Amino acid sequence: SLIRRFLRIVEEFDPDILVGYGSNRRDWTYLAKRAELNGLKLRVGRDGSEPHRSLYGHISIAGRIALDLYDYVEDIPAIKIKTLENLASYLGSEAEVEKLEEPDIPPLWADPEARVKVLEYSADRCRLIMECFDEFIEYACQLSNLVCIPLDHVCTAAVGFRVEFYLMKCSRAFGELIPKRVEKPYRPYAGAVVLKPKPGLHENVVALDFRSMYPNIMMKYNISPDTYVEPGVEVDPDEVYTAPEVGHRFLRKPDGFYRGALKRLLEARAEIRKMLKGLSPGSAEYRVLDARQKAIKVITNAVYGYCGWIGARWYRRPIAEATTAWGRELLKKTLAYARRVGLEVIYGDTDSIFVRYDEERVRRLIDY
Known part of the structure; x- marks a missing residue:
């Protein structure tokens, strides 16, 4: 019954x-x-x-x-x-x-x-x-x-499939052919910088992180499967970006597929966030737009991980490897500058650092 x-x-x-x-x-x-x-x-x-x-x-x-x-x-x-x-x-x-x-x-x-x-x-x-x-x-x-x-x-789909479906959606607009899915062996690569934290209970600590670090690195250095220069191919050094440590090269021009796809996401999110400032948080429009920018953020931040996923149609290990290499360089430079201005570094991980708070010195670090 x-x-x-x-x-x-x-x-x-x-x-x-x-x-x-x-x-x-x-x-x-x-x-x-x-x-x-x-x-x-x-x-x-x-x-x-x-x-x-x-x-x-x-x-x-x-x-x-x-x-x-x-x-x-x-x-x-x-x-x-x-x-x-x-x-x-x-x-x-x-x-x-x-x-x-x-x-x-x-x-x-x-x-x-x-x-x-x-x-x-x-x-x-x-x-x-x-x-x-x-x-x-x-x-x-x-x-x-x-x-x-x-x-x-x-919500049941793996994050990689969500990114891949977004890229397939973009492919027509960018004139990009969708590759076949090919089985590939897993090959590890060096990841992010993770500092050993200072032991103890700390007070007056501020956490600073980079906004969308990996997506912005990929856009800045035009990291994409179609801009990757294979080893042994001769090219003018002024026409490529070369990743630190690993030496992978990417053409400066034209814009790669990933740069175009990420630019769409970042620009759309920035526009939505502007619109949200003029809306009441309790309104239906605010709820829809806020949900939209959160969805965009999730996909944007997942693109880097997709590059190193062996199940990806657009898989290129050098893309993930180069992105983390530039990320390590960026965090190391930031940590060095923080110490140079006299900040006590408590911890650092991937795209963020934790320092003892000093308003003037922290401001100098943010402006760096």
């Missing part, structure tokens, strides 16, 4: 989106099996079909979007234990009913008087799911629109 009632609700309400937490991994499969045991079909698709596992691993429902918020929480490093309660707390909501552990639920459900506890717990989880969904949906829609991956797949 529960499953029949659920199917009637879906049919009558006819939702575009069905959202859950952990639903891709377990809930839909479990519901389908329970329906089958009771001689029913879980016909929740708009064409009367049942949920099925798609080619990419997520649950697909014909005519509807099946969203699993667990896929969203996996992209938030600050949430170490990926529970619904922790996601809700991160987004500003709190559970109102004591959490039930899975082994506790069957005996409670079997007792008619205690069953209400399960119902209250389930209702509270539904409330949390909807509150998290309200916070998440604008971002998910904007990310889906930006990279042209369907909404029910964009």
Whole structure:
């Protein structure tokens, strides 16, 4: 009767989106099996079909979007234990009913008087799911629109695939042919500078970091698969940028594919941020534009990592290697200057440094 009632609700309400937490991994499969045991079909698709596992691993429902918020929480490093309660707390909501552990639920459900506890717990989880969904949906829609991956797949897709779909979207505008995907062996390369932190509990510390360091390095030095100069090819040294340590060369002109694709993203984000200053944070337009700039930031910062991903269509190890080499040089110069002006360096990592705060000296470092 529960499953029949659920199917009637879906049919009558006819939702575009069905959202859950952990639903891709377990809930839909479990519901389908329970329906089958009771001689029913879980016909929740708009064409009367049942949920099925798609080619990419997520649950697909014909005519509807099946969203699993667990896929969203996996992209938030600050949430170490990926529970619904922790996601809700991160987004500003709190559970109102004591959490039930899975082994506790069957005996409670079997007792008619205690069953209400399960119902209250389930209702509270539904409330949390909807509150998290309200916070998440604008971002998910904007990310889906930006990279042209369907909404029910964009959060299950690996970051590399999101970047790749964005690059494929850009390829026509830049006259770039889309390469075939070719299997490649993994070859490690030197990464970022990470300093050993000074031991102890520190106070009066300021953290300074570079804005979009790797994307800006790639744009400045025109790092791209189509500007890379193969070893042994003779070229005027004044016509190329040469990466420190590794010696990889990239043509200064014309603009490479990556420079064009990144420029689009950075310019779009800068324009959106200008527009946000004139809007009320509570307005619908603000929410949509803020979600858009966050989606752009995620893709922009992921382009560098995509370059060194062996599954990438536009894979070129020298691109990732050269980008980190310029990044190391930049951070080392920054650390040297910080020490030269008398700042005590506490820690440094990739694109940021932590120093003992001194207003005048910190200002000189920022202006460096």
